[in-house]
Amino acid sequence: MSTATAALAATGQEAALRGRKRPRRSSGRAAGTAWAMLAPAAVLMLVFLIVPIILTLSLAFTDARLISPRPAEFIGLANFTRLFGSSAFWHSLLNTMIFAVVIVPVQSACALGLAVLVNAKVRGTNFFRTVYFLPVVTSMVVVSMLWMFMYQQNGLINALLAKVGITGPDWLNDPNTALFAIILMSAWQAMGFHMVIWLSGLQTISADLYEAASLDGAGGWQKFVHVTWPGLRQTRTFILITITIAAFSLFTQIQIMTQGGPLDSTSTLVFLAVRTGFAQQQTGYASAMSLVFFVLVLAVSLVQRYLTRDKEVTR
Amino acid sequence: MSEPLAHVADDTAAVPAADAAHSGRKPWLKGLVMALRIALCLVFGLPLVFLIVSSFKPDNEIFADLGTVNAFLPVGSISLDNYSGVFDRVPFATFMMNSVLISVVTVAAGLVVNSMAAFALSRMEFAGQKIVLGVILATLIVPFETMALPLLWWVNQLPYFDGSIGWLDSYEVQIIPFIANAFSIxxxxQYFDSIPKELDEAAKVDGAGWFRIYRSIVMPLSGPAVATVAILTFLPAWNSYLWPLMVTQSESIRPAMVGMDYFKQMSGSSGTAWGQIMAYASMITVPVLVLFIAFQRAFINSIASSGVKG
Structure with a gap:
């Protein structure tokens, strides 16, 4: 969830900054207290967030190893040359892209559907909302093990498919279905999270707008297109960015279910980086992968933000 | 900034006309929509029912029941054998205590550290404030996974508290890097900004210092924000997997999520011990599910406010 919530910068940042008056210089003592209260968080963030970010940028150009008696040496672009010449990297990049391109629209659309279903004054709404949300509070480690069992050749899903006369594949051991199986499971796990976010967006839309639309004779679909959808613009940006970042960060499912296989068909950027930087201890090379990953996240966030920007000039 | 925290868990807040499917004109459509809701309940709920039910069955019966509705019912040779098997295989109590310790300390320390920082940024005035806030917000875009490997290298170079070098294989390395959190701040x-600043002025007239205002006025008024931050930092701490996988070697400090790996590695001649896996998975899941159901409203509202625009 830490990654899922990371996209706030895109939606909340300016608003937070805009709403702030330019600070007047205040008495030295108050400023001292302010810095003292800020200090614990500031120091921790400096050491465990800012420095690692800078390290990602710099270690990528060195031959640093996780455990090594000699200091890291600058080796220029050698890590990147090696990376761009590696088929494992291109496979992983492609898989990461496919995962994101499929899961972003599917998961956000289904989550919106769920939100609309539970955003009604019907008996039991709270119950439904709770059940749809259950997978979100189940850890991805548990979900991965459970679905690994369900996806077996003789597992639960194929047993159910057999009931309707379909012979299911060996989901996770077939290069054609493994990534798809992981996408399906990941969407199942996280959908409730985005349902709640859509729901909070739906509830910011004034009921008056729906009434006005009804008076104008709008039907359900027209109301959705002309009232609901435009009213969800902010929520949409937030959801698109959070799902995309979470998709790019795909790791746990791969580590537990497939280890990148079969035939690299489920290897992802983060999985490859962990294998390189942790198992093989090549920190420099793994940092180069992390840097590519970071640039990718940044680029996608900027593009999405541009595409979903304010169309009209506001005030 | 109108509502700093969302309240989607209140049924009364539902917008009645949001979906026309519920307009009374088409009762068949209404029935269809309800059927869909129930079908989706099965989709999201049944796998978890299957998990818990299977944890009480011997392996051969888990497989035998698959094609029937029995897969979701506690029938057959129900026993606690899988559970006792788990305790024989792994130091379960140690893993669990480690997870509790790591998450509780991360959350508790995070609440103090992040709220103090937010207080200074929101209610006090000092030079450089805007820059600090901007930097903190800018870091929100960086997923942990992008810097996990450089961070691993970095904590391995850091001087440890006893004077040696390297933080690996300790509780500290699992807690301290995750205390300060830009999103919590x-x-x-956001919440502090919605509390009237006149309160501070009044307290200052009465001679209260800034820290006193933080502790005795602003924090007591911020219950919902505390609950939100606690929940949103507890879940990732409890579920954390990648980081403890890399930084822990000793069983004595491993958290429960990494403990799951033991069952994957031990699929010996008798095949994977699925019953035990289900038992282990149930034991690390059910406490969180119970917490969620008990504090359901707070959970859902906290997730909702994570998406509310500031």
Missing amino acids: YLFY
């Missing part, structure tokens, strides 16, 4: 910041 942002949530507190």
